[in-house]
Amino acid sequence: MSKFTRKKGKGLPSINTSSLPDIVFMLLFFFMVATTMRETEVQVKVKVPEATEVKKLEKKSLVSYIYIGRPIAHVAKLYGTEPLIQLNDKLVSVEGIPYESIQDFVLFEREKLPEADKNKMVMSLRIDENIPMGKVDDVKRALRRAKALIINYSARKEYREQGRQR
């Protein structure tokens, strides 16, 4: 019956790790595929407000971003602390209503879309909650003029308990 006697005093058998690289590679490929590098560096401080009725934006390729906020520290040295508009990655530094910048921006972004999606372009407005509406109204007016009519007020999901409100 020596076949079934256990080896004694050898401690735990070591785990076979030869498949570890494969597992790690699998994870690696997953993350490589799922990664979208942040191509824009946001140069304004944006803390979007909270809302309960938010929906996810489905198609990311249709979305262009407009940021409005006060500039971050090292940008503020150049432009001052007044609220600034940033279109995807460009800061708008003109005074007054930036009709032309936004018009160019809309045309440029629309050009990138396939023909069938040109009128489905979404402008996501990522606006800091403490910004006065004047700036926002200017952008909205410029967007109307540029015929980019689908907008999205970016907001975080706020969870509200039933019957209890802030």
Next chain:
Amino acid sequence: MARSTPEVNGGSLADIAFLLLIFFLVTTTMDTDTGITRLLPPEPDPEQEDVEVRVNKRNVLVVLLNRSDLLMVGGEVMDRLILKDKTIEFFTNPLNKEDLPVMDFTEVQFPPGASSLLPPDGMWRGKVSKGVISLQNDRSTTYGKYLQVQNELVAAVNTLRNDFCKLYFDKEYADLNIANPIEEEIQSGIRKIYKMNISESEPKNIGGRN
């Protein structure tokens, strides 16, 4: 016979892969943007004469946010938390009040047989509000407050739509799948009954989209 090449040591493969893995883990941003989607009214033709849109006064609810973020609804100061109920009352006019919007008799086609509460041909007959909400703000209103008010208005319409959808089709409005043609028809039908009539154009033209 050629000498076989010495085997490459694969022991550090796992380490290299780990390093890469950690790099991608750190740089990955899987943020999906969320928000309230709205449609801006198209810019009026500059050559077009300014036609004064005559809107019956009872059909318009003016929601005003002033420079110190105070909310005024239909001429009275109001707390943000009761704005939703006020909006629902405005859009449904349950007691047929004289100062709330006119309700028009309307027929809306739903897919036949989708609901047991509808006649067999799927035609809904009922009253649809002509009300329009005009949201106005000052240049100094803070955006956060503005969006909260916007949120309450959207919440009111969503609640109405959801209640209708639950009553007739036993389903959450948000769960309707647009890819399915029947549910898509249901959704567009409900949208005709409870329109998102929120005008956010400049204070001057309180007609808005109808």
